[in-house]
Amino acid sequence: MTILKLxxxxxxxxxxxxxxGLLAIxxxxxxxxxxxxxxxxxxxxxxxxxxNLGANILVLPQxxxxxxxxxxxxxxxxxxxxxxxxxxxxxxxxxxxMSPKLTRxxxxxxxxxxxxxxxxKSEIAxxxxxxxxGLLGAELKTACAxxxxxxxxxxxEDEKLKRKAIDTLNSKDCLAGSQVAKRLKLSANGRINIxxxxxxxxxxxPETGTVDDDRIFANLRDVQQLLGIENQVSAIEIMGCCNAxxxxxxxxxxxxxxxxxxxxxxxxxxxxxxxxQLMKKITxxxxxxxxxxxxxxxxxxxWANVNERKREIGILRMMGAxxxxxxxxxxxxxxxxxxxxxxxxxxxxxxxxxxxGPYLAGIVVKPVYIxxxxxxxxxxxxxxxxxxxxxxxxxxxxxxxxxxxx
Amino acid sequence: MILQGENILKQYxxxxxxxxxxxxxxxxxxxGDFVTVTGPSGSGKSTLLLALFGLIRxxxxxxIFDGKRIDNIGDRQLTDIRKKSIGYILQSFALIPYxxxxxxxxxxLALEKIPGKEQAKRAREILDYVGLSDRMEHLPRELxxxxxxxxxxxxxxxxxxxxxxxxxxxxxxxxxxxxEILEFLKKINRENKITIIMVTHSSVAAGYGTMKLHLNEGxxxxxxx
Numbered sequence: 001m002t003i004l005k006l007x008x009x010x011x012x013x014x015x016x017x018x019x020x021g022l023l024a025i026x027x028x029x030x031x032x033x034x035x036x037x038x039x040x041x042x043x044x045x046x047x048x049x050x051x052n053l054g055a056n057i058l059v060l061p062q063x064x065x066x067x068x069x070x071x072x073x074x075x076x077x078x079x080x081x082x083x084x085x086x087x088x089x090x091x092x093x094x095x096x097x098m099s100p101k102l103t104r105x106x107x108x109x110x111x112x113x114x115x116x117x118x119x120x121k122s123e124i125a126x127x128x129x130x131x132x133x134g135l136l137g138a139e140l141k142t143a144c145a146x147x148x149x150x151x152x153x154x155x156x157e158d159e160k161l162k163r164k165a166i167d168t169l170n171s172k173d174c175l176a177g178s179q180v181a182k183r184l185k186l187s188a189n190g191r192i193n194i195x196x197x198x199x200x201x202x203x204x205x206p207e208t209g210t211v212d213d214d215r216i217f218a219n220l221r222d223v224q225q226l227l228g229i230e231n232q233v234s235a236i237e238i239m240g241c242c243n244a245x246x247x248x249x250x251x252x253x254x255x256x257x258x259x260x261x262x263x264x265x266x267x268x269x270x271x272x273x274x275x276x277q278l279m280k281k282i283t284x285x286x287x288x289x290x291x292x293x294x295x296x297x298x299x300x301x302x303w304a305n306v307n308e309r310k311r312e313i314g315i316l317r318m319m320g321a322x323x324x325x326x327x328x329x330x331x332x333x334x335x336x337x338x339x340x341x342x343x344x345x346x347x348x349x350x351x352x353x354x355x356x357g358p359y360l361a362g363i364v365v366k367p368v369y370i371x372x373x374x375x376x377x378x379x380x381x382x383x384x385x386x387x388x389x390x391x392x393x394x395x396x397x398x399x400x401x402x403x404x405x406x
Numbered sequence: 407m408i409l410q411g412e413n414i415l416k417q418y419x420x421x422x423x424x425x426x427x428x429x430x431x432x433x434x435x436x437x438g439d440f441v442t443v444t445g446p447s448g449s450g451k452s453t454l455l456l457a458l459f460g461l462i463r464x465x466x467x468x469x470i471f472d473g474k475r476i477d478n479i480g481d482r483q484l485t486d487i488r489k490k491s492i493g494y495i496l497q498s499f500a501l502i503p504y505x506x507x508x509x510x511x512x513x514x515l516a517l518e519k520i521p522g523k524e525q526a527k528r529a530r531e532i533l534d535y536v537g538l539s540d541r542m543e544h545l546p547r548e549l550x551x552x553x554x555x556x557x558x559x560x561x562x563x564x565x566x567x568x569x570x571x572x573x574x575x576x577x578x579x580x581x582x583x584x585x586e587i588l589e590f591l592k593k594i595n596r597e598n599k600i601t602i603i604m605v606t607h608s609s610v611a612a613g614y615g616t617m618k619l620h621l622n623e624g625x626x627x628x629x630x631x
Binding site: 013312315317318319320398399 | 456459461462481482485486487488489490492494500501502504505509512513514515516517518522525561
């Protein structure tokens with residue numbers, strides 16, 4: 001016989017009370033887990049959809065306007081190419097992807113087209129220094145995802161790069177936007193002469209409804225050479241994590257790129273931040289409610305148990321049980337309830353998320369295993385917090401008074 | 407001498423009045439004595455027992471147990487003395503209802519953190535001694551009042567105490583069972599040399615005492631063998 005065994009025997013012999021005590025904490029944890037499981041996937045989906053809208057930070061030369069970037073004036077100011085390397089070699093977190101571009105309006109025959117030089121993924125990957133910077137490595141994540149582990153658990157690690165970056169764009173190859181292709185009657189595998197240089201048209205890009213439809217994309221090195229603007233770019237488009245932007249990413253970029261104008265594409269950033277903040281607020285409100293409701297419920301259960309067992313406490317105290325033994329008895333019980341409530345709540349909440357997610361939010365929810373740990377920790381904390389006061393009173397009981405109350 | 411009370415005074419205050427529950431009580435108990443404490447209701451018998459348990463504090467006076475004063479020591483030390491040196495038998499048996507016979511008997515050993523195997527071995531021996539070896543896995547409610555009191559007796563001696571304090575141990579039993587329990591207490595007293603201090607209303611039970619204290623209005627009015 002040990003105190004722990006005594007606690008288990010008491011729990012087992014009073015199963016109906018155990019179930020009542022467990023119910024509140026289990027349901028509370030289940031609600032939190034279900035909301036979190038659904039909201040994590042929901043945030044991921046929002047983040048992925050917003051990623052599709054493109055870059056959310058634009059680094060422009062000092063004095064340049066966004067109009068300059070889009071109108072691609074012939075004398076629009078430029079940035080040194082070194083700035084790309086500065087970003088990549090910095091320790092700034094939250095830069096998920098970037099694309100340096102040089103854009104100029106040029107003549108093809110008698111037609112005016114916008115020629116944009118871009119750096120394909122293969123060139124970024126070929127630079128060992130850049131590879132270790134995190135852009136292509138471990139830090140890659142979908143913008144605004146709650147955590148890297150959340151990305152991994154949803155299999156999103158490399159999805160954005162696959163989607164956003166052009167893998168290869170060899171010298172003398174180009175891609176044509178849908179509008180410019182129509183206007184110049186271009187077709188895939190055809191050829192085009194730009195400023196006296198022949199380019200192979202690798203692909204006609206699908207219509208996007210953006211300025212990109214009216215552009216011809218070629219390798220950045222070719223375009224720099226062709227335009228005679230070596231090692232310069234018009235802008236650096238950055239896909240930044242929205243949370244990092246709200247936490248001062250722009251300021252950090254300004255510190256390492258002093259002569260630049262750095263702006264965000266506000267709608268994308270604010271939408272994503274608002275979505276994430278709303279989810280966090282809902283979870284926090286639920287957490288506070290469950291902490292109080294769960295704590296009061298467990299406290300009430302333990303208090304009823306203490307009252308029911310006054311005589312038993314008296315017997316034990318009379319036989320030489322210390323106050324600490326009484327504390328141990330009731331707090332061990334609260335701990336067992338907490339662990340059981342956490343595990344059951346996690347299972348119930350995850351099941352609810354998996355079953356209800358597709359119906360309520362139109363998303364496929366998978367179990368997030370780390371929530372098991374958080375569920376148990378939260379449940380144990382609530383359970384112990386709710387039990388402390390009744391246990392304190394139990395330990396203070398006068399043994400002989402309780403025996404005489406029989 | 408195992409226990410001595412010197413000039414014990416215990417006062418209660420009720421509606422502005424001071425009541426002397428124990429009024430300068432003094433006595434000496436030798437090792438192996440069977441002490442019976444008698445007296446009418448409200449005479450201070452149970453208060454004396456509680457004072458000797460260390461469960462209530464004295465207004466003044468001393469209690470010396472095994473050569474040491476225990477009336478002025480801390481709660482933890484008193485708890486330790488109760489755990490190791492004193493066994494208790496109460497009128498209401500004071501068994502834990504959801505524990506089996508053997509589990510109830512093992513509690514004092516559990517509080518002393520004695521290993522489980524040793525606990526079980528000693529509990530079986532004691533239950534055999536009190537004649538309940540065939541009732542080890544029964545719950546208290548499945549047993550008769552006499553059997554329940556025998557469990558309480560087994561529990562009171564399993565940790566080999568120096569003193570057993572019994573508060574009306576036969577109060578809930580019929581005359582036949584009362585005699586059985588009293589004979590059993592006498593046996594324990596003689597065979598194990600355990601000192602017994604028993605509070606009782608019963609003159610029959612009082613007759614078992616080798617030392618008799620009679621209290622009235624908080625004072626010892628007769629004392630003798």
